[in-house]
Amino acid sequence: MIVTVTLNPALDLTYTVDALVPHGTHRVAAVAERPGGKGLNVAGVLHALGEPVLATGLLGGATGDRVATLLAEQGVPAAFEPIAGETRRTVAVTDRQDATGFWEPGPRIGTGEWAAFAARFRGLLAGADVVTLSGSLPPGVPEDGYAVLIRLAARAGVPTVLDTGGEALRRGLAAGPDLAKPNAHELAALVPGGRPADVLAHGARAVVVSRGPEGLHAQSPEGAWQGIPAAPLTGNPTGAGDACVAALARGLRDRTPWPELVADAVALSAAAVAAPVAGTVDPGLYRRMLPGVTVTDLRTAA
Amino acid sequence: MIVTVTLNPALDLTYTVDALVPHGTHRVAAVAERPGGKGLNVAGVLHALGEPVLATGLLGGATGDRVATLLAEQGVPAAFEPIAGETRRTVAVTDRQDATGFWEPGPRIGTGEWAAFAARFRGLLAGADVVTLSGSLPPGVPEDGYAVLIRLAARAGVPTVLDTGGEALRRGLAAGPDLAKPNAHELAALVPGGRPADVLAHGARAVVVSRGPEGLHAQSPEGAWQGIPAAPLTGNPTGAGDACVAALARGLRDRTPWPELVADAVALSAAAVAAPVAGTVDPGLYRRMLPGVTVTDLRTAA
Numbered sequence: 001m002i003v004t005v006t007l008n009p010a011l012d013l014t015y016t017v018d019a020l021v022p023h024g025t026h027r028v029a030a031v032a033e034r035p036g037g038k039g040l041n042v043a044g045v046l047h048a049l050g051e052p053v054l055a056t057g058l059l060g061g062a063t064g065d066r067v068a069t070l071l072a073e074q075g076v077p078a079a080f081e082p083i084a085g086e087t088r089r090t091v092a093v094t095d096r097q098d099a100t101g102f103w104e105p106g107p108r109i110g111t112g113e114w115a116a117f118a119a120r121f122r123g124l125l126a127g128a129d130v131v132t133l134s135g136s137l138p139p140g141v142p143e144d145g146y147a148v149l150i151r152l153a154a155r156a157g158v159p160t161v162l163d164t165g166g167e168a169l170r171r172g173l174a175a176g177p178d179l180a181k182p183n184a185h186e187l188a189a190l191v192p193g194g195r196p197a198d199v200l201a202h203g204a205r206a207v208v209v210s211r212g213p214e215g216l217h218a219q220s221p222e223g224a225w226q227g228i229p230a231a232p233l234t235g236n237p238t239g240a241g242d243a244c245v246a247a248l249a250r251g252l253r254d255r256t257p258w259p260e261l262v263a264d265a266v267a268l269s270a271a272a273v274a275a276p277v278a279g280t281v282d283p284g285l286y287r288r289m290l291p292g293v294t295v296t297d298l299r300t301a302a
Numbered sequence: 303m304i305v306t307v308t309l310n311p312a313l314d315l316t317y318t319v320d321a322l323v324p325h326g327t328h329r330v331a332a333v334a335e336r337p338g339g340k341g342l343n344v345a346g347v348l349h350a351l352g353e354p355v356l357a358t359g360l361l362g363g364a365t366g367d368r369v370a371t372l373l374a375e376q377g378v379p380a381a382f383e384p385i386a387g388e389t390r391r392t393v394a395v396t397d398r399q400d401a402t403g404f405w406e407p408g409p410r411i412g413t414g415e416w417a418a419f420a421a422r423f424r425g426l427l428a429g430a431d432v433v434t435l436s437g438s439l440p441p442g443v444p445e446d447g448y449a450v451l452i453r454l455a456a457r458a459g460v461p462t463v464l465d466t467g468g469e470a471l472r473r474g475l476a477a478g479p480d481l482a483k484p485n486a487h488e489l490a491a492l493v494p495g496g497r498p499a500d501v502l503a504h505g506a507r508a509v510v511v512s513r514g515p516e517g518l519h520a521q522s523p524e525g526a527w528q529g530i531p532a533a534p535l536t537g538n539p540t541g542a543g544d545a546c547v548a549a550l551a552r553g554l555r556d557r558t559p560w561p562e563l564v565a566d567a568v569a570l571s572a573a574a575v576a577a578p579v580a581g582t583v584d585p586g587l588y589r590r591m592l593p594g595v596t597v598t599d600l601r602t603a604a
Contacts, residue, residue: 013391015404020324025403033388062368069364086335089315091393093404101327102317102395 002046002249003128003158005121005149006039006057008106008138009080011067011089012278020095034277035070036090038134038163041242042249044279045272047076049286051250054079056124058117058138060107061086079124081117083109088138106138114141121149125156129253132245133172134163146172159252162204163245165189173202178252180204181245184211197224208248208265210241215293216269218262223299225258227266230292239278240269263293304348304551305430305460307423307451308341308359310390310408310440311382313369316579317395322402328395336579337372338392340436340465343544344551346581347574349378351588353552356381358426360419360440362409363388381426383419385411390440408440416443423451427458431555434547435474436465448474461554464506465547467491475504480554482506483547486513499526510550510567512543518571520564525601529564531572532594541580542571565595 016030035044043055055076059067060083067087071078085107093100125131131153133146142148146168150160159178162169165186173180173190180199182190187209191198196219199207206220215228247268251261270293271286272278318332337346345357357378361369362385369389373380387409395402427433433455435448444450448470455462461480464471467488475482475492482501484492489511493500498521501509508522517530549570553563572595573588574580 015393015406017404021402022322022324023400023402026405028404028406031406062364062371065367066364091317091404098325100323100325102319102330102393103328104317104330104333 001052001054001127002130002132002253003054003056003124004039004043004046004132004134006037006055006135007117007141007145008136009035009037009040009057009059009067009087010104011063011070011087012036013089013091015091015093017093017095020093020100026093032277033066033070034279035067035074038242038245039132040067040071040076041239041279042132042134042246043076044074045239045243045246045268045281046250047074048281049246049250049283053077054124054127056080056121058083058109058113059087060084063087063089079120081113081120083107083113085109106136109138109140111140114145118148118152122152122156125153125158128153128156128158130159130161130249132161132163132249133177134242134245136164137168143167144171147175150175150177161245161249161252163241170202173199173204176203176205178205179248180207181241181248182207182209183241184209208244208262210244210269212237212240215266216244216262218258220258222258223297225262226296226298227262228294229266229270229289230294233270233273235273236276236278237273239275240272242278243272243281244269259295259297263290263295266293266295303354303356303429304432304434304555305426306341306345306348306355306357306434306436308339308357308437309419309443309447310438311337311339311342311359311361311369312406313365313372313389313391314338315391315393317393319395319397321399322395322397334579335368335372336581337369337376340544340547341434342369342373342378343541343581344434344436344548345378346376347541347545347548347570347583348552349376350583351548351552351585355379356426356429358382358423360385360411360415361389362386365389365391381422383415383422385409385415387411408438411440411442413442416447420450420454424454424458427455427460430455430458430460432461432463432551434463434465434551435479436544436547438466439470445469446473449477452477452479463547463551463554465543472504475501475506478505478507480507481550482509483543483550484509484511485543486511510546510564512546512571514539514542517568518546518564520560522560524560525599527560527564528598528600529568530596531568531591532596535572535575537575538578538580539575541577542574544580545574545583546571561597561599565592565597568595568597
């Protein structure tokens with residue numbers, strides 16, 4: 001079982017309008033609701049691939065109830081710690097040109113709630129093959145929150161994949177996750193020059209950097225690889241990084257060799273870009289993409 | 303007890319942002335949630351004045367649960383019919399200049415749900431002194447929905463105040479509500495020329511037209527009156543019409559003479575304009591406004 005941690009999930013709302021008129025009133029033609037937050041996307045992709053998964057994290061209030069209901073409708077198993085605050089919403093207003101986004105702040109997490117989640121997480125480790133830790137920390141969770149969870153997992157012999165940015169990434173890396181997956185922007189903020197190898201000096205045992213249409217760069221003590229899809233992809237880039245994390249978690253569980261793992265992560269990310277919403281993937285498309293991925297061993301190439 | 307009917311309530315969200323940037327992403331600085339829908343504003347104002355009130359209508363899903371929770375936090379007694387659909391949201395994005403609104407469509411109401419509400423409404427009439435019927439009809443409620451409720455109330459000897467527009471107003475008037483409260487826009491759409499007296503020909507026993515800063519015009523078989531506040535008001539005009547309905551409902555219950563009733567409705571509307579959000583009112587401000595209202599008997603003046 002892969003356990004996906006989402007400490008700051010959301011109810012993602014998409015509103016379709018004709019055209020966005022600042023300071024006007026819009027009758028929304030269509031409303032779409034889905035579970036939001038990077039870790040829930042990871043869980044959705046793994047579930048779509050038929051992999052055993054359990055989504056955990058923090059959920060509260062009527063909005064949290066709605067997220068739990070939508071996850072259950074998707075068939076994604078979940079065990080969230082209830083909190084007193086209201087889970088946040090995001091609103092994306094889509095018109096004929098593009099989307100306009102509004103992100104609510106996350107609820108404040110109490111000290112007791114964070115302790116209760118850590119205890120729940122420790123309990124879930126008994127059945128976990130791999131743990132993924134995705135996204136931002138809500139207010140009230142200590143900045144070393146991911147480090148705490150990574151150390152608990154390591155003590156239980158469960159490998160971890162960390163996908164976050166900023167101080168949460170820096171502090172999390174110090175606890176030695178098995179894999180970190182920053183995007184190019186998060187990498188550049190962490191290490192001047194943005195060299196993936198430098199992330200290992202921060203504590204991660206391996207790193208995979210997602211570079212959008214340019215594919216992935218993997219760096220581990222065993223070597224370095226670059227994976228590129230057959231063709232540049234158009235579609236919805238939201239969730240491609242989460243599909244990458246899903247592939248990496250499965251590969252860690254199965255001890256997949258690096259070149260094969262990189263190819264798998266590139267194909268799954270590419271299939272996620274083609275999906276209409278984040279957190280879903282067409283397994284058939286993913287399988288068709290896989291043979292077209294080019295993986296280069298960067299030591300041989302150099 | 304005044305029973306307020308809200309068939310298409312909402313969860314009203316207000317997002318504070320620095321500036322609205324079309325096709326940008328906004329971190330929302332502050333989120334305010336409140337029960338929305340004209341009938342819930344009427345209930346909120348009556349409750350703030352200490353008047354016994356009961357809010358009813360249709361609520362469903364996690365959003366409906368949230369509205370019920372917020373009403374309970376306000377202390378407003380409520381007895382809503384549960385529906386399978388999700389109660390709608392409205393989002394108002396406020397920046398330093400003005401607000402941009404997004405209105406979700408209401409949920410579709412099933413035939414059985416509408417019948418169940420009518421039965422619930424009939425049961426509530428035993429304890430009702432007056433009924434108010436406010437706002438739009440959600441999809442699935444027949445266009446003569448308000449007419450059905452007005453006839454049930456009349457059979458039980460309970461007077462009704464109708465505040466809606468379009469076809470729901472036209473069809474509702476045919477059932478002979480004791481009072482209709484269109485605004486100037488709704489009046490003009492109903493009767494060419496916009497003469498309040500013409501509304502009586504459509505079936506209402508009396509009509510009060512709200513004209514924003516120009517106050518109110520009341521027309522009944524006993525006469526016609528105009529009420530104007532002491533000074534033009536600035537603030538939040540949303541909810542002023544609902545405060546007017548609250549005053550009219552209380553006046554119907556107490557058989558308040560028309561000139562006094564018009565003055566009361568003008569003062570309460572004006573106090574609502576000064577309130578930061580719809581559905582609330584400062585009772586002290588309302589009492590201070592009351593002596594400044596000018597009521598003119600339009601027959602004497604002519």
